[in-house]
Amino acid sequence: MSRQIKSIRGMHDILPEYTGAWQWLESTLRDVLAGYGYQEIRLPIVEHTELFARSIGEVTDIVSKEMYTFEDRNGDSLTLRPEGTASCVRAGVEHGLLHNQQQRLWYMGPMFRHERPQKGRYRQFHQIGVEAFGMAGPDIDAELILMTARMWQRLGLDQVRLELNSLGSAEARAAYREHLVAYFQARQDQLDEESRQRLHTNPLRILDSKNPDLRPLIQEAPSLLDHLDEASSVHFQTLQAILTQAGVTFTLNPRLVRGLDYYGRTVFEWVTDALGAQGTVCAGGRYDGLVAQLGGRATSAAGFAMGVERLLSLLEDAGRLPAPPAPQVYLVLAGADTVAPGMALAETLRSALPGLRLLVNGGGGSLKAQFKRADRSGATWALILGETELAAGQVSIKPLRDPERPQMTVSMDDLTERLPELLALSGHIHG
Ligand code: ATP
Ligand code: MG
Numbered sequence: 377m378s379r380q381i382k383s384i385r386g387m388h389d390i391l392p393e394y395t396g397a398w399q400w401l402e403s404t405l406r407d408v409l410a411g412y413g414y415q416e417i418r419l420p421i422v423e424h425t426e427l428f429a430r431s432i433g434e435v436t437d438i439v440s441k442e443m444y445t446f447e448d449r450n451g452d453s454l455t456l457r458p459e460g461t462a463s464c465v466r467a468g469v470e471h472g473l474l475h476n477q478q479q480r481l482w483y484m485g486p487m488f489r490h491e492r493p494q495k496g497r498y499r500q501f502h503q504i505g506v507e508a509f510g511m512a513g514p515d516i517d518a519e520l521i522l523m524t525a526r527m528w529q530r531l532g533l534d535q536v537r538l539e540l541n542s543l544g545s546a547e548a549r550a551a552y553r554e555h556l557v558a559y560f561q562a563r564q565d566q567l568d569e570e571s572r573q574r575l576h577t578n579p580l581r582i583l584d585s586k587n588p589d590l591r592p593l594i595q596e597a598p599s600l601l602d603h604l605d606e607a608s609s610v611h612f613q614t615l616q617a618i619l620t621q622a623g624v625t626f627t628l629n630p631r632l633v634r635g636l637d638y639y640g641r642t643v644f645e646w647v648t649d650a651l652g653a654q655g656t657v658c659a660g661g662r663y664d665g666l667v668a669q670l671g672g673r674a675t676s677a678a679g680f681a682m683g684v685e686r687l688l689s690l691l692e693d694a695g696r697l698p699a700p701p702a703p704q705v706y707l708v709l710a711g712a713d714t715v716a717p718g719m720a721l722a723e724t725l726r727s728a729l730p731g732l733r734l735l736v737n738g739g740g741g742s743l744k745a746q747f748k749r750a751d752r753s754g755a756t757w758a759l760i761l762g763e764t765e766l767a768a769g770q771v772s773i774k775p776l777r778d779p780e781r782p783q784m785t786v787s788m789d790d791l792t793e794r795l796p797e798l799l800a801l802s803g804h805i806h807g
Contacts, residue, residue, distance in 0.1 A: 386491070386499030396700035397688055402484065404530050405504055412523050414480040414506060419463040421486065425453040431462040431666055433637025435577040442489040456488035460505040461638070461663070461679055462670070468509060469672035478510040484684070496654025496686050506660075507679035509667070514615035517642045517662060517678050518622070524646060524658055524680065525624050532696045533687070536646045536657060538624065541632040542612040543640050544604040546665065552603040553579055559597050566593050583631040586653060599630040608641050615642060638663040642678065650690055657690065658682035702754025703735040704799055706776070708746045710762035715740075718761045721771070721788060728792040732799075751776060756802045759791075773798065 383389060390398060409416075425445050432438050444456040457463055460483050468474040468481075484504040491497050506523070508516050521538065528536055543549055557579050560567060567575065571582045571590060583594055604612065619626060626644075634643050643661030651657075660680020667675035691697050705725075709718040722736045735753050737746045743762075750758045760772040769788050775781040786794050 384499065386493035386497075388498060388500070393700060394688075397692075397697045398684070400698050401531065401684065401688060401691075402504075405527055408523060408527050408530055409482050409506065411526075412480070412519065414482045414508075414523075417464060417467060417481045417483050419457075419460060419467055419483055419485075421457055421488075422454050423457055423463055423466065425455040427462050427466055427670070428455055428458060431465070431636075431638055431670055432459070433578075436581075436635055436637055438489060438635065442491055444488045444490060458489045459487055459636070460485070460503060460681060461507060461636075461666070464505070464507050464679075465666055465670050465672070465677070469667065469670060474509050474667055474675045475673045476510070478508075480506075480508050482506045494654070496651050496683075496689060498685060502684035503681040504684060505679060505681040507677060509675055509677050511678075512664070512676035514611045514642070515618065516676075517615050517644075518618035520660065520678060520680055521619060521644060522622055522624060524682070528646070531687070531691060533691060533694070535650045535690060535694065536648045538626040539629040539632055539645050539647055540616070540626045541600065541629050541643050542604055542608055543600065543633065543643055543661070544608040546640060548603055548605040548608060549580070549600075549640070552598070552600055555598045555603065556580065556582075560593075563593060566590070578637075580633045581635065583633050584635065594631060597631075600633075601628065601630045611641055634659065634661060638666040638669070640664055644680070646682075648690060650693060651686060654686060656683075657686045701733060702756075703733040704755060704802075705732065705734045705757045705759055705795070706750035706753050706755035707734065707736045708743070708750060708758050708760045709737050709740075710743050710746070710760060711766075712740070713763060714761045714766050717766060721761065721791070725792060725795065729795060732795070757798060775802070777802070 425443070428443060429439050434440065438458045443458055446454060448454050464481060464483060468479065473479050482505060485502065486500050487503050488500055490499055493499060506520060508520060528534070544552070557575060560571070560575055560579065560582060564572065567582070568585070568587050568590060571585055571587070574581045583597065585594065632643055632645060639661045641662040641664070644659070645656050646658040647655045648657060649655060658680055660678070662678040664676050667673070667677055688697070707718060707722055709715050719736060722734055725732060725734060735755060737749060741749070747758065756775070756777050758774045758776055760774060765771055765785070770785050771788055771791055772783060772785050774783045
């Protein structure tokens with residue numbers, strides 16, 4: 377045997393036992409998005425490196441050390457997308473979707489970041505991202521947050537809480553930055569290596585440090601909320617009032633700064649204590665400067681992205697993932713001559729009953745082997761087509777989960793009529 381090739385570290389196969397859960401999560405969220413008037417946009421997975429460098433920021437963790445960047449055959453520098461907002465803005469500008477318009481958009485798919493793999497942190501992971509363009513007020517920030525709250529409700533997720541902050545205007549942030557640098561500079565000896573570096577490149581990010589030793593120092597740091605400009609302060613107050621009236625609870629977290637440079641004013645995260653260190657399942661905020669920064673005309677914008685793996689892991693731990701759907705019916709084909717008429721019968725049933733989950737025995741096998749497969753498939757009923765049944769134009773029906781119920785025989789012609797009754801009997805909902 378030749379050497380086996382393994383998947384890349386931090387990039388995972390999603391195995392069949394889990395794809396049902398993925399599809400359920402995706403379709404549940406798709407329904408909520410449609411209910412708020414958001415439309416899907418599908419974006420390439422690879423973009424020019426410059427797009428991310430210019431939007432996310434050169435000194436952020438993502439751009440400085442996490443991107444999968446490579447040279448195309450013609451020498452262009454390309455990058456596997458680490459997030460979706462930059463691509464979405466690029467596409468919006470490129471196709472003229474943004475100027476003087478309102479757009480409510482979403483996308484889902486894989487993102488790539490070269491991080492240290494651990495639970496909840498992968499090198500290929502999946503996000504569902506949502507972006508709203510052309511609306512400057514706090515109403516749209518509130519809409520995004522209310523929509524996420526509804527998503528958790530539909531998924532049956534109750535271990536998440538909302539944290540909220542405002543980063544203010546660029547000017548207010550610059551003024552605050554000075555206070556913050558002065559504060560940390562006076563306490564340099566208490567910082568760790570990473571934070572000492574950030575002091576000169578991206579001091580706000582120190583507030584976001586995951587080092588528990590720094591927590592007291594960060595707790596005492598000057599608060600962004602004390603340095604908000606008047607307009608941002610009004611915006612933030614209004615957002616809070618809308619959320620409160622709609623019954624969404626939140627906590628203010630002045631240390632919430634987000635790791636991407638493009639945010640301003642509102643930022644929020646949905647966090648949980650149930651996933652250890654990787655506790656943020658959804659994060660976003662307002663990024664009014666980004667469209668112009670990427671060559672479009674100034675356009676208000678806000679959005680968020682959620683980590684699908686983290687959500688699923690949270691739902692799995694809470695026992696909320698739906699069981700993968702088993703077939704309802706397994707067709708046993710006893711004897712080589714029954715294969716052709718059996719497969720034709722299966723097609724007739726599928727045409728008549730479009731919701732039917734019917735597994736046809738494949739690859740022959742003894743009656744015993746076929747029943748073993750039928751049992752393992754999880755089907756509730758076995759249909760048996762043997763030589764005797766075939767000669768009589770009949771099919772036997774055997775209940776697989778209820779030994780009390782007798783086996784019966786029906787005419788092939790009546791089967792499409794009888795089958796729905798039996799499925800209803802065994803509690804199957806179909807349609
Ligand atoms: P973190 O602080 O956990 O590194 P982040 O601020 O880098 O998160 P964002 O860029 O805001 O994350 O991405 C939005 C969401 O995508 C995160 O809240 C998280 O749920 C998910 N996510 C981000 N990076 C990863 C990863 N490497 N593996 C799995 N999920 C991730
Ligand atoms: Mg990160």
